[in-house]
Amino acid sequence: MEEVAVKKTSEIEEKEDPIVVYKDVHKSFGDIEVLKGINLEIKPAEKLALIGPSGSGKTTIIRLLMTLEEPTSGDIIVNGKNLWKMEKNGKLVRANEHHLRNVRGEIGMVFQHFNLFPHMTILENCTVAPIHVKKESKEKARERAIEMLERVGLKDKLHNYPSQLSGGQKQRVAMARALVMQPKIMLFDEVTSALDPELVGEVLEVIRDIANTGKTAMVLVTHEMDFAKDVADRVLFLDKGVIAEEGTPEEVLQNSKNERLQSFLRRFRG
Amino acid sequence: MKWNWETFFDALPFILPGLGVTVGLTFACYLFALVFGFFWTFLRRIPIRTINWTVTWVMEFIRSTPPLVQLFFIYYAWPMIPGIGVALSPFTSAILGLGIHFSTYIGEIYRSGIESVEKGQWEAAKALNFSTVDKWRKIILPQAIPPTIPMLGNYLIIMFKEVPLASTIGVAGILLMANTYGARNWAYLEPLTIVGIIFLLLSYPSAILINKLEKRMNRRFDKEMAFVKEEVKNA
Ligand SMILES: Nc1ncnc2c1ncn2[C@@H]1O[C@H](COP(=O)(O)OP(=O)(O)OP(=O)(O)O)[C@@H](O)[C@H]1O
Ligand SMILES: [Mg+2]
Numbered sequence: 435m436e437e438v439a440v441k442k443t444s445e446i447e448e449k450e451d452p453i454v455v456y457k458d459v460h461k462s463f464g465d466i467e468v469l470k471g472i473n474l475e476i477k478p479a480e481k482l483a484l485i486g487p488s489g490s491g492k493t494t495i496i497r498l499l500m501t502l503e504e505p506t507s508g509d510i511i512v513n514g515k516n517l518w519k520m521e522k523n524g525k526l527v528r529a530n531e532h533h534l535r536n537v538r539g540e541i542g543m544v545f546q547h548f549n550l551f552p553h554m555t556i557l558e559n560c561t562v563a564p565i566h567v568k569k570e571s572k573e574k575a576r577e578r579a580i581e582m583l584e585r586v587g588l589k590d591k592l593h594n595y596p597s598q599l600s601g602g603q604k605q606r607v608a609m610a611r612a613l614v615m616q617p618k619i620m621l622f623d624e625v626t627s628a629l630d631p632e633l634v635g636e637v638l639e640v641i642r643d644i645a646n647t648g649k650t651a652m653v654l655v656t657h658e659m660d661f662a663k664d665v666a667d668r669v670l671f672l673d674k675g676v677i678a679e680e681g682t683p684e685e686v687l688q689n690s691k692n693e694r695l696q697s698f699l700r701r702f703r704g
Numbered sequence: 705m706k707w708n709w710e711t712f713f714d715a716l717p718f719i720l721p722g723l724g725v726t727v728g729l730t731f732a733c734y735l736f737a738l739v740f741g742f743f744w745t746f747l748r749r750i751p752i753r754t755i756n757w758t759v760t761w762v763m764e765f766i767r768s769t770p771p772l773v774q775l776f777f778i779y780y781a782w783p784m785i786p787g788i789g790v791a792l793s794p795f796t797s798a799i800l801g802l803g804i805h806f807s808t809y810i811g812e813i814y815r816s817g818i819e820s821v822e823k824g825q826w827e828a829a830k831a832l833n834f835s836t837v838d839k840w841r842k843i844i845l846p847q848a849i850p851p852t853i854p855m856l857g858n859y860l861i862i863m864f865k866e867v868p869l870a871s872t873i874g875v876a877g878i879l880l881m882a883n884t885y886g887a888r889n890w891a892y893l894e895p896l897t898i899v900g901i902i903f904l905l906l907s908y909p910s911a912i913l914i915n916k917l918e919k920r921m922n923r924r925f926d927k928e929m930a931f932v933k934e935e936v937k938n939a
Contacts, residue, residue, distance in 0.1 A: 500827075500830070500831055501830065502827055502830060502831075531836065535833055535835070538830075538833045539833050541831075542831065542832075543831040545824060545827065545828065545831075547824055548824075549822075549824035549825060549827060549828035550828075551825065551828070551843060551847075552847065553846045553847055562832075562842055563832035563833070563834065566834065566835075566838045566842060567832060567833050567834055567835070567838070611832070612831070612832075615832060615833070
């Protein structure tokens with residue numbers, strides 16, 4: 435099974451252009467350099483797991499892609515377009531909001547703390563962006579949102595408000611909300627770490643479902659090593675702002691000789 | 705001077721017509737301040753330091769100058785400025801003067817409301833690629849405004865009590881009517897008492913109403929906070 439998955443990825447690599455490319459990306463907060471030259475390519479439909487100690491920069495990497503933070507230097511290319519820079523009079527200048535909006539449409543994100551809109555029902559949470567951002571008709575948006583909510587197992591909660599749901603349910607709504615926008619790449623930032631242990635399973639199940647059926651590329655920041663091994667085509671180990679190790683799940687999670695990685699993994703084996 | 709019920713009932717019909725003007729001016733000023741408050745709030749959000757400083761400074765200036773002085777300035781001084789001077793009616797001058805003065809407070813209230821919207825909401829709006837206008841319209845303002853409603857309500861009452869200032873530039877509200885009656889009949893006790901009673905009768909019930917509203921909002925807020933606390937505990 436796992437061998438087949440590996441082969442699939444390498445096939446994709448040969449044929450298709452990457453959907454996202456990081457080129458020597460640096461990010462500093464004040465004097466502290468958090469990302470120290472990230473080079474990374476993500477292929478369409480590729481599932482990438484991002485692991486690493488706290489503070490290593492995992493969240494920052496995906497926040498740069500979601501345009502929630504701006505890189506200090508380097509380029510991020512999304513679908514062939516430079517995310518943070520645009521051409522103006524033949525020169526590359528800092529992107530304006532208009533340019534960012536054009537590129538950002540390809541990207542979706544699920545947050546650790548859900549960030550559902552508390553003043554809207556579950557259904558409205560999932561239709562507001564299709565209607566106002568994608569300019570879909572209300573009927574179509576509604577239809578697709580219900581379909582998606584059914585897929586994440588929340589069809590009976592359409593008219594509830596977020597405050598009436600459990601954490602696991604909220605996180606599933608957040609996924610439906612991101613999925614109805616049909617992004618080419620989805621970012622997940624430790625989406626189970628704010629949940630009660632007994633609710634983690636239902637959320638992972640939904641991610642697994644998306645991973646298995648979707649053509650969406652995924653970047654999963656996670657501490658669930660077994661899950662990463664199951665779902666990911668490729669695992670990156672981030673340490674102190676650099677990608678210290680990368681490869682298939684077996685290569686990184688089982689066979690790596692990297693000492694920092696091994697001591698990091700040891701903590702998860704209890 | 706002795707209390708005279710005859711004067712009282714003689715003054716009452718003379719003063720009461722001014723109530724429409726007083727209440728009308730209150731709402732007009734309030735509406736102006738509600739709209740203009742947005743203007744301050746958004747000006748202050750422009751991420752250019754010089755603009756931000758200027759706006760903050762202008763707001764501070766307006767707030768620390770007595771509204772009466774601003775009223776006089778707009779009504780008496782502004783028409784005399786060559787080029788941009790415009791002579792306005794007392795009523796319009798009062799709307800502008802009091803409206804602008806209070807809009808700086810209202811703007812602060814909006815700001816506190818906007819700041820109360822969690823960072824995660826802004827980020828979710830960005831992640832879903834909302835336009836700036838839709839982000840404000842659909843996500844931020846619907847969450848920022850409701851918690852400010854009791855405070856905004858309080859300002860309606862405060863403005864109601866400040867509106868008599870407009871009598872000084874000749875707006876014929878209840879205070880001016882009472883004063884006029886007093887001057888004509890050399891009897892101030894009864895007409896001014898009437899003014900006091902009218903203000904009491906209108907302000908006090910409104911204050912109670914707003915207090916109730918505030919309690920209800922707080923209860924809702926407490927409930928939400930309890931929920932958030934639980935979530936943090938679970939996390
Ligand atoms: N807005 C910010 N301002 C200042 N420092 C920040 C900011 N965001 C992140 N950092 C710092 O950058 C470093 C990397 O943070 P990041 O959140 O990317 O790490 P992480 O790998 O996601 O860690 P965790 O596993 O704890 O979530 C940390 O040292 C953090 O304190
Ligand atoms: Mg993180």
